Amino acid sequence: MIIRVRVLNANRVDCKVMDLEAVIEKLVPGGLGLARTPEGVLLVRGALPGERVRVRAERKKNHLEGELLEVLEPSPDREDPGLPPGADLPLGYEAQLPVKEGFVRESLARVARLETEVQPIHPSPAPLGYRTAAQFALHPLGGLAYRVPGSDELVRVEDDPLLAEPLRKALRLLNTWPLVGLEEVALRGSLLTGGVQVGLVGGKARHFRKAAEGLVEAGIAGVWWGAADPRGRFRGPTRFLAGKETLLERYGELEVQVDVVSFAQVNPPAAAALYAEAAKLAGTGESALELYGGSGVLGFFLAQGYARVTVTDLNRRSIEKGRADAARLGLANVRFARADAREAARFGPAELVAVDPPRSGLARETLAALVELKPEKIIYVACDPATWARDVARLAERGYRLEFVRPYDFFPYTHHVEVLSYLTKST
Numbered sequence: 001m002i003i004r005v006r007v008l009n010a011n012r013v014d015c016k017v018m019d020l021e022a023v024i025e026k027l028v029p030g031g032l033g034l035a036r037t038p039e040g041v042l043l044v045r046g047a048l049p050g051e052r053v054r055v056r057a058e059r060k061k062n063h064l065e066g067e068l069l070e071v072l073e074p075s076p077d078r079e080d081p082g083l084p085p086g087a088d089l090p091l092g093y094e095a096q097l098p099v100k101e102g103f104v105r106e107s108l109a110r111v112a113r114l115e116t117e118v119q120p121i122h123p124s125p126a127p128l129g130y131r132t133a134a135q136f137a138l139h140p141l142g143g144l145a146y147r148v149p150g151s152d153e154l155v156r157v158e159d160d161p162l163l164a165e166p167l168r169k170a171l172r173l174l175n176t177w178p179l180v181g182l183e184e185v186a187l188r189g190s191l192l193t194g195g196v197q198v199g200l201v202g203g204k205a206r207h208f209r210k211a212a213e214g215l216v217e218a219g220i221a222g223v224w225w226g227a228a229d230p231r232g233r234f235r236g237p238t239r240f241l242a243g244k245e246t247l248l249e250r251y252g253e254l255e256v257q258v259d260v261v262s263f264a265q266v267n268p269p270a271a272a273a274l275y276a277e278a279a280k281l282a283g284t285g286e287s288a289l290e291l292y293g294g295s296g297v298l299g300f301f302l303a304q305g306y307a308r309v310t311v312t313d314l315n316r317r318s319i320e321k322g323r324a325d326a327a328r329l330g331l332a333n334v335r336f337a338r339a340d341a342r343e344a345a346r347f348g349p350a351e352l353v354a355v356d357p358p359r360s361g362l363a364r365e366t367l368a369a370l371v372e373l374k375p376e377k378i379i380y381v382a383c384d385p386a387t388w389a390r391d392v393a394r395l396a397e398r399g400y401r402l403e404f405v406r407p408y409d410f411f412p413y414t415h416h417v418e419v420l421s422y423l424t425k426s427t
């Protein structure tokens with residue numbers, strides 16, 4: 001449905017960039033608003049269904065990509081509690097849930113072409129103040145800043161309602177510090193203890209030792225340093241500088257260690273609900289294998305029903321933390337191994353394999369190794385419905401039946417949605 005489209009400057013020389021007005025028809029997986037215009041299909045982030053918007057659009061191969069300039073007629077559901085850039089779903093919380101559920105349903109139908117019923121989405125226990133980790137750039141005029149997605153623009157961050165209270169407090173403190181010689185600052189907080197760790201990224205570790213001690217005196221729980229690395233934050237060398245090396249965080253009944261330099265789910269109560277349901281679906285058995293297991297929180301939940309659980313991950317620090325947690329929690333049936341998921345076949349056989357890959361989903365070799373293990377049951381936890389749908393379709397072609405799908409909301413006010421799924425071997 002298009003109501004009105006007006007090309008405002010289509011007479012530009014190259015006609016590749018134009019300002020136009022359009023009415024958004026729907027949101028598509030990935031969180032983009034879609035409008036059909038005489039110039040082609042327009043996709044624009046941050047615009048909501050029914051809204052009339054003014055957009056700067058750039059012509060791509062098969063569509064127009066729009067930057068939202070102005071909302072001319074807002075949706076009655078639009079709600080913006082002071083959202084940071086990147087929070088691209090400015091809707092009242094109740095209105096966000098069917099949209100996210102729809103992303104999973106659409107990926108399943110269009111990409112996987114499977115008819116498994118999608119269970120109602122599990123909402124985030126807290127729609128605001130849920131994030132226990134965040135990353136900031138440094139603003140050239142001082143203070144911490146967020147990058148505006150898809151541009152070089154930096155926006156100073158005075159506050160962010162999506163951050164958990166301990167992080168908001170740390171942000172206020174850090175904004176009073178003269179942070180120079182760094183590329184980024186990362187935060188990881190704990191809802192359990194209220195403590196916050198700071199990760200200083202860039203420069204040389206030895207230049208920040210005194211500053212790190214000062215931050216700890218000012219109330220920061222611990223400080224780490226990481227080298228700037230083109231592969232990503234904390235993918236290169238890291239050094240612990242001051243305070244506490246880890247923080248204790250609660251996922252359901254479990255208290256595990258988290259830190260600013262390695263992965264942990266940022267919305268612990270929402271993640272705990274997913275882990276508990278995954279363990280229920282997995283049932284009981286002799287042996288379970290977890291790929292992309294991080295520090296093994298899901299593995300610890302699975303250990304309630306399985307005699308032996310092996311957790312594997314590529315990240316050395318995650319494996320170290322997992323081993324220490326298993327020992328502290330007395331979970332003698334969980335062992336850890338540092339390994340690439342592509343090497344999964346060497347950890348078999350296993351009745352259950354649980355996977356929780358990054359957005360890119362399962363590499364072809366990993367999927368082949370997973371099938372080679374011939375598990376009777378697979379738990380697939382995903383943070384990208386499109387790559388998940390691609391992978392479950394491939395597993396269906398190799399004799400697995402998709403029995404259960406439930407979206408979980410870990411990231412209110414953003415298009416991101418987590419998927420819990422369960423497959424069984426049908427042949």
Ligand SMILES: C[S@@+](CC[C@H](N)C(=O)[O-])C[C@H]1O[C@@H](n2cnc3c(N)ncnc32)[C@H](O)[C@@H]1O
Pocket residue numbers: 263264265291292293294295296297298312313314315318339340341342356357358383
């Ligand atoms: C989405 S996280 C899931 C972690 C864990 N299941 C949790 O809930 O805390 C993905 C994990 O995959 C790991 N990873 C990424 N690529 C990998 C690979 N090729 N092989 C093994 N692990 C990998 C990362 O280190 C990260 O811990």
